[in-house]
Amino acid sequence: xxxxxxxxxxxxxxxxxxxxxxxxxxxxxxxxxxxxxxxxxxxxxxxxxxxxxxxxxxxxxxxxxxxxxxxxxxxxxxxxxxxxxxxxxxxxxxxxxxxxxx
Numbered sequence: 001x002x003x004x005x006x007x008x009x010x011x012x013x014x015x016x017x018x019x020x021x022x023x024x025x026x027x028x029x030x031x032x033x034x035x036x037x038x039x040x041x042x043x044x045x046x047x048x049x050x051x052x053x054x055x056x057x058x059x060x061x062x063x064x065x066x067x068x069x070x071x072x073x074x075x076x077x078x079x080x081x082x083x084x085x086x087x088x089x090x091x092x093x094x095x096x097x098x099x100x101x102x
Contacts, residue, residue, distance in 0.1 A: 008085070008086075008089045009027065009030045009031040009033075009034040009086055009089050009090070009093075010023075010030060010034070012034040012037060012038055012082055012085075012086050013030070013033060013034050013037055014037070017030075017033060017037075027093050028090070028093045028094060031086060031089050031090035031093050032090060034086040034089070034090070035083070035086050035087055035090055038079060038082050038083045038086050039083065041079055042076070042079045042080075042083060045072055045075050045076045045079060046076070048072050049069065049072040049073065049076065052065065052068050052069050052072060053065055053069065056068055
């Protein structure tokens with residue numbers, strides 16, 4: 001997978017992670033950081049979704065609260081796809097071979 005895998009993994013990390021030399025030099029380590037970062041984002045989304053209605057109803061109207069819930073749900077779906085992508089990158093960088101299927 002090479003440099004492409006590193007670039008793909010880096011897209012899922014905060015920009016400041018690029019300042020760490022070990023992450024620039026070792027793509028598998030970079031991919032592991034990306035997986036853990038996306039998983040942490042997923043945990044934050046789950047928490048935000050579980051707390052949204054209770055915590056936001058005192059500071060926002062019902063339409064805004066529902067909009068926030070819909071946003072959390074959309075972000076959850078996006079992160080699910082990202083987690084799959086970074087997981088596949090990590091597996092490929094670790095040497096797993098994938099067989100194309102139709």
